[in-house]
Amino acid sequence: QGALVSIAPEDGAIQALVGGFDFQQSSFNRVLQAKRQPGSSFKPFIYCAALDSGYTPATLVNDAPIVVGGGDAGPVWRPQNENRTFLGPIRLREALNRSRNMVSIRLLQAMGVERTIDYIARFGFNREDLPHNLSL
Missing domain, CATH: 3.40.710.10 (DD-peptidase/beta-lactamase superfamily)
Incomplete structure (x- = not known):
C-alpha cells in the first residue's frame, strides 16, 4: 500500500490524490488519514x-x-x-x-x-x- 499526491509545478495545485492501491483490500485513505511517522x-x-x-x-x-x-x-x-x-x-x-x-x-x-x-x-x-x- 502507499499514497500519491500529484501537484502542478506551476502553482502547487493538487491534481490527484490516491490513498491506496485497492479500496476493496483497505478503505484506509493514506493521503488523508495517515499520520507521518517522523x-x-x-x-x-x-x-x-x-x-x-x-x-x-x-x-x-x-x-x-x-x-x-x-x-x-x-x-x-x-x-x-x-x-x-x-x-x-x-x-x-x-x-x-x-x-x-x-x-x-x-x-x-x-x-x-x-x-x-x-x-x-x-x-x-x-x-x-x-x-x-x-x-x-
Whole structure:
C-alpha cells in the first residue's frame, strides 16, 4: 500500500490524490488519514529534553542492547539500532550525530516518558498524538 499526491509545478495545485492501491483490500485513505511517522527526525527533541534535564553534550550513555517487557510486563521488545550494531558508552553529541536508538531509549527511561512528552509539547506537538511509551 502507499499514497500519491500529484501537484502542478506551476502553482502547487493538487491534481490527484490516491490513498491506496485497492479500496476493496483497505478503505484506509493514506493521503488523508495517515499520520507521518517522523522516525529519527524526532530524536533532537528527546535530546533537547535531556539537555534541559541536566545532561550535557559530553554525557556518556551506553549504546547497548535493551530488552523491555516480558512476563507480566507484556510482550518482549528488543529495539535495535538501524545497522544492528552497538558502540558501548558514547557521548550524547556523537549518539545524536549517529542517530543511536538505544541511547534515545535510555534517555527516555532515565527522564521518564511522561516528563519528556511534557517538555516536547512545548514545541507545539499534540500530547495525544505522541506514543506514551519508549517508542516515542
